[in-house]
Amino acid sequence: MGRLIYADNSATTKLDKRVLDEMLPYLEFEYGNPSSSYSIGIKARKAIDKAREVIAGAINVCESDIYFTSGGSEADNMIIKGIARANKNKGKHIITSRIEHFAVLNTCESLEREGFSVTYIGVDKNGMINLEELEKSIRDDTILISIMFANNEIGTIEPIKEIGKIAKKHNIYFHTDAVQAIGNIAIDVDDLGVDALSMSAHKFYGPKGVGVAYINEKIDFCNLIDGGHQEKCKRAGTENVASIVGMGKAIEIATSNISEKISKVKMIRDYCYKKMLDLDSKIILNGSFNNRLAGNLNVCFDGIDNQNMLLLLDMNGICVSTGSACNSNVSAPSHVLSAIGCDSKRANNSVRFSFGELNTLEEVDYIIDVLKNNMNRIRH
Ligand SMILES: *Cc1c(COP(=O)(O)O)cnc(C)c1O
Numbered sequence: 001m002g003r004l005i006y007a008d009n010s011a012t013t014k015l016d017k018r019v020l021d022e023m024l025p026y027l028e029f030e031y032g033n034p035s036s037s038y039s040i041g042i043k044a045r046k047a048i049d050k051a052r053e054v055i056a057g058a059i060n061v062c063e064s065d066i067y068f069t070s071g072g073s074e075a076d077n078m079i080i081k082g083i084a085r086a087n088k089n090k091g092k093h094i095i096t097s098r099i100e101h102f103a104v105l106n107t108c109e110s111l112e113r114e115g116f117s118v119t120y121i122g123v124d125k126n127g128m129i130n131l132e133e134l135e136k137s138i139r140d141d142t143i144l145i146s147i148m149f150a151n152n153e154i155g156t157i158e159p160i161k162e163i164g165k166i167a168k169k170h171n172i173y174f175h176t177d178a179v180q181a182i183g184n185i186a187i188d189v190d191d192l193g194v195d196a197l198s199m200s201a202h203k204f205y206g207p208k209g210v211g212v213a214y215i216n217e218k219i220d221f222c223n224l225i226d227g228g229h230q231e232k233c234k235r236a237g238t239e240n241v242a243s244i245v246g247m248g249k250a251i252e253i254a255t256s257n258i259s260e261k262i263s264k265v266k267m268i269r270d271y272c273y274k275k276m277l278d279l280d281s282k283i284i285l286n287g288s289f290n291n292r293l294a295g296n297l298n299v300c301f302d303g304i305d306n307q308n309m310l311l312l313l314d315m316n317g318i319c320v321s322t323g324s325a326c327n328s329n330v331s332a333p334s335h336v337l338s339a340i341g342c343d344s345k346r347a348n349n350s351v352r353f354s355f356g357e358l359n360t361l362e363e364v365d366y367i368i369d370v371l372k373n374n375m376n377r378i379r380h
Contacts (some may be wrong), residue, residue: 002317003316003317003366004317004319005317005318005319005359005363005366005367006319006356006358006359007318007319007320007353007354007355007359007363007367008319008320008321008352008353008354009295009354009355009356009359010152010153010155010180010203010293010295010296010321010352010354011321011354012202012203012208013202013203013204013205013206013356014205014358015202015205015206015207015246016205016206016249016250016253018249018253019205019206019207019246019249019250019253020246022245022246022248022249023207023242023243023245023246023249024242026044026047026241026242026245027242030043030044030047030241031044032044033238034048034230034238034239034241035228035229035230035238044239044241047241047244047245048068048239048241048244048245049063050245050248051244051245051247051248051249052066052068052244052248054248054249054251054252055212055247055248055251056214058182058187058251058252058254058255059182059187059188059189059197059214060187060188060189060190060191061189061190061214061216062217064217064232065214065215065216065217066212066213066214067212067213067214067215067231067232067234067235068210068211068212068231068235068239068240068244068247069210069211069212069213069235070209070210070211070240071200071201071202071208071209071210071211072101072103072177072179072198072199072200072203072211073103073200073211074211074213074224075198075199075200075211075212075213076101076103076104076107076177076198077103077107077224078213078221078223078224078225078235079146079175079196079198079213079215079221080094080104080107080108080111080144080146080175081107081110081111081222081224082215082221082222082223082224083143083144083173083175083196083215083219083220083221084111084114084116084143084144085114085221085222086220086221086222087143087144087173087220088116088143090141090143091139091140091141091142091143092115092116092117092141092143093116093117093118093119093139093141093142093143094108094111094116094117094118094119094142094143094144094145094146095118095119095121095134095137095138095142095144095145095146095147096108096118096119096120096121096145096146096147097120097121097122097123097129097147097148097158098120098121098122098123098335098339099123099127099148099151099153099154099156099335099336099339099340100146100147100148100177101148101152101177101179103177103198104146104148104177105120105335108120108146119137121133121134121137122339123156123339123340124340125340125341126156126287126288126291126340127151127154127156127287127288127336127339127340128156128158128159128288128291129147129158129159129163131159131162131163131166134147134163134166135166135170138166138170138172142170142172143172143173144172144173144174144175145163145166145167145172145173145174145175146174146175146176146177147160147163147174147176148176148177148178148179148180149176149177149178149179149180149181149185149187149197150178150180150181150184150185150292150293151180151287151336152179152180153298153334153336153337153352154286154287154288154292154296154298154336154337154340154352155180155287155288155292155293155295155296155298155354156287156288156291156292157181157185157288157291157292157293158176160176160192160194161191161192161193163176164192164193164194165193167193167195168193173195173196173219174193174194174195174196175194175195175196175197175198176192176194176196176197176198177197177198178197178198178199179198179199179200179203179211180203180293181293182199182203182204182251182254182255183203183204183205183251183254183255183258183261184204184262184265184293184294184295185258185262185293186255186258186259189214194214195215195216195218195219196213196214196215196216196219197213197214198211198212198213198214199211199212199214199251201243201246201247201250201251204250204251204254205250205253205254205356206243206246206247206249206250206251207242207243207246207247207250209240209243210240210243210244210246210247211247212247213235221234223235223236225237261357262294263294264357265294265295265355265356265357265359266294266295267361268295268355268359268360268361268364269294269295269296269297269353269355271361271364272297272353272355272364272367272368273285273297273299275364275365275368276299276368276371279368279371279372279375280301280302280375282302283299283300283301283302284299284300284302284346285297285298285299285300286298286299286300286337286340286342286346286350287340293354294355295354295355295356295359296352296353296354297352297353297354297355298350298351298352298353299350299351299353300342300346300349300350300351301349301350301351301375302349303349303379304349304375304378304379305348305349305378306322306348306349306350306351307322308378309322309351309378310322310351312370312374312378313351313367313370316370318366318367318370320351320352320353320354321351321352321354322334322350322351322352333347333348334347334350337350353367
């Protein structure tokens with residue numbers, strides 16, 4: 001053994017060595033508090049400012065609208081709870097979808113317990129939200145629409161620009177959870193009409209535990225974390241300097257030559273899908289064939305329990321997942337697969353492969369060999 005094939009890049013990604021190298025000085029020598037006014041403090045402050053500038057540039061927003069958080073989950077909470085609580089005098093209705101990440105779904109449920117009302121709109125068999133249904137669900141008291149950019153389980157890319165137009169027309173704020181999209185789709189926030197956006201560094205070869213909430217300055221929002229004056233008094237706590245520096249470097253790498261990277265990852269994914277179909281023509285692709293993230297391959301293997309599949313692949317050094325990573329200990333069928341109309345049998349036979357730029361065709365050949373040699377043994 002010893003071989004490791006990592007095909008779970010939607011769960012997290014490997015830290016890029018170039019990112020680590022940028023981070024190390026801030027873990028070792030440059031330990032000043034960015035709020036301190038002597039040199040090593042100022043140095044840390046400048047490093048944060050630089051990362052903020054790079055991140056703002058990568059999505060085409062104003063750097064003063066970037067707030068560092070502890071990750072994608074905190075960014076989702078900060079934005080959704082923050083906007084809801086600050087704007088409740090205008091209305092208490094929120095629209096989201098049934099296929100959001102739990103960081104959005106459970107945040108909305110929490111707001112329901114605070115007295116907000118939430119409409120969870122459905123999706124079609126490809127995981128696409130219906131724009132007409134979205135517009136019809138808008139009420140006089142709707143204050144926020146939160147729809148993810150790309151789904152983490154089936155990779156469906158939502159019509160963000162069209163949603164942005166609808167939101168603008170009705171004067172409603174629009175948040176998108178873009179955690180899966182950064183580094184996998186070119187994003188221009190200004191062009192898309194997005195008012196708030198969440199991202200997380202560990203999904204694009206950066207460190208875990210650091211993210212960003214972009215919140216347009218026109219939006220009033222309440223703090224999620226109160227305390228010191230960091231992040232313009234909007235998100236307290238001494239900054240995670242090394243991780244913020246790493247996130248800046250990671251987004252710089254992730255957003256350069258993005259179309260080449262997308263083509264490469266798509267080529268690997270498509271090769272894998274074709275080889276799987278050659279192996280077993282009964283394989284079903286979950287989600288949209290065309291409108292999906294380049295690396296995402298969520299497939300149903302008829303008659304093979306996905307827990308057994310996961311075990312088999314793991315025994316051979318291959319990392320994949322069933323549902324989302326946060327879901328892996330729960331045996332209930334994925335809420336995303338249920339929303340696209342998969343019955344529990346199909347959902348429990350489904351596995352997500354998510355490829356990234358570090359994967360190779362040779363790795364895919366190895367995956368296919370493992371499947372070929374073992375698939376029938378673990379069936380039923
Ligand atoms: C991973 C993920 C999150 C959570 O981000 P963390 O940084 O792990 O908290 C939120 N939304 C989506 C779509 C994700 O894929």
